[in-house]
Amino acid sequence: MPVSETTDRKAVAGLDGTASESDRDDATTDPNGLPINELFYSLQGEGRLAGTPSVFVRTSGCNLRCWFCDSYHTSWEPTHAWLELSEIVAEIETYDADHVVLTGGEPLLHERSADLLDELASRDYHTTVETNGTIYRDGPIDLVSISPKLESSTPTPERSPSDEDDTSWERRHEADRIDLESFTALIEDTEFQLKFVVTDDGDLPEILSVIAELRDAADVPIRDDDVLLMPEGATRERLAETRGRVAELAMEYGFRYTPRLHVDLWNDAPET
Numbered sequence: 378m379p380v381s382e383t384t385d386r387k388a389v390a391g392l393d394g395t396a397s398e399s400d401r402d403d404a405t406t407d408p409n410g411l412p413i414n415e416l417f418y419s420l421q422g423e424g425r426l427a428g429t430p431s432v433f434v435r436t437s438g439c440n441l442r443c444w445f446c447d448s449y450h451t452s453w454e455p456t457h458a459w460l461e462l463s464e465i466v467a468e469i470e471t472y473d474a475d476h477v478v479l480t481g482g483e484p485l486l487h488e489r490s491a492d493l494l495d496e497l498a499s500r501d502y503h504t505t506v507e508t509n510g511t512i513y514r515d516g517p518i519d520l521v522s523i524s525p526k527l528e529s530s531t532p533t534p535e536r537s538p539s540d541e542d543d544t545s546w547e548r549r550h551e552a553d554r555i556d557l558e559s560f561t562a563l564i565e566d567t568e569f570q571l572k573f574v575v576t577d578d579g580d581l582p583e584i585l586s587v588i589a590e591l592r593d594a595a596d597v598p599i600r601d602d603d604v605l606l607m608p609e610g611a612t613r614e615r616l617a618e619t620r621g622r623v624a625e626l627a628m629e630y631g632f633r634y635t636p637r638l639h640v641d642l643w644n645d646a647p648e649t
């Protein structure tokens with residue numbers, strides 16, 4: 378369901394498909410629902426559940442701005458419709474699936490995401506939350522899939538997709554992307570995976586240092602098996618450039634490699 382094209386009845390920001398400046402990056406607490414960019418059925422393309430048929434709920438709005446973000450219309454130019462939780466659950470139930478992936482944008486920005494997770498838990502869905510890990514929110518999650526953002530994701534002027542001559546997002550992204558306290562709280566609560574987007578060999582020292590700091594801080598073990606290296610690439614062409622080296626790095630360091638099955642299968646098509 379391409380919900381970003383739905384017209385809706387409530388007179389709130391974002392209904393026309395363009396979020397207002399004020400709700401562009403802020404947490405939403407709307408008592409009735411969530412800003413939804415798309416809701417669709419596909420195969421989980423990433424991580425330890427790759428290949429699992431799943432319903433994807435993609436919220437809009439993000440507190441970071443990765444230059445490579447493959448969901449541009451949830452971060453750099455957010456678009457969405459507002460859906461009430463009951464509408465989201467009803468749409469999920471139209472699919473014959475046991476797994477739901479809550480993603481974004483940054484789904485944990487929104488207070489109502491925790492309520493949606495409650496609703497899904499009460500219906501016995503297995504839930505994965507895809508998150509950058511910088512916002513802790515208490516809620517029933519079966520697998521928290523944390524993708525900590527490395528320095529190589531920062532939107533410097535050379536790699537920013539925005540034409541604006543404004544470094545505020547570069548500074549904000551750099552300041553907020555690593556939050557050990559939040560990472561720790563998330564992994565101590567829930568089954569987890571740490572899924573790093575790798576652009577090249579230069580990312581490995583930072584990955585090793587984030588893992589070392591997290592191992593010091595957390596009360597739960599972090600096995601090499603919990604660490605996944607994922608090649609950067611929103612298109613088949615770009616993945617063809619990155620994945621070979623990332624696979625070699627996974628073998629060299631003993632971490633897991635995760636493919637991006639959906640990109641292999643459907644390239645960068647929406648709702649896949």
Ligand SMILES: C[S@@+](CC[C@H](N)C(=O)[O-])C[C@H]1O[C@@H](n2cnc3c(N)ncnc32)[C@H](O)[C@@H]1O
Nearest residue numbers: 445446447448481482507508509524609610611
């Ligand atoms: C769009 S994000 C949404 C969830 C959350 N904001 C996050 O970053 O984890 C979903 C997943 O796609 C990954 N991702 C985004 N752009 C990518 C790219 N160009 N190549 C590889 N992975 C990418 C993110 O790291 C994350 O694991």
Ligand SMILES: Nc1nc2[nH]cc(C(=O)O)c2c(=O)[nH]1
Nearest residue numbers: 420421422423480507639649
């Ligand atoms: N098929 C598919 N699998 C995914 N796993 C995580 C995704 C995401 O955007 O969070 C994603 C996605 O966008 N599509």
Ligand code: SF4
Nearest residue numbers: 439442443446452482
């Ligand atoms: S944190 Fe996730 S949604 Fe936000 S800009 Fe980065 S990849 Fe996109």
Ligand SMILES: [Mg+2]
Nearest residue numbers: 447448480649
């Ligand atoms: Mg995706």
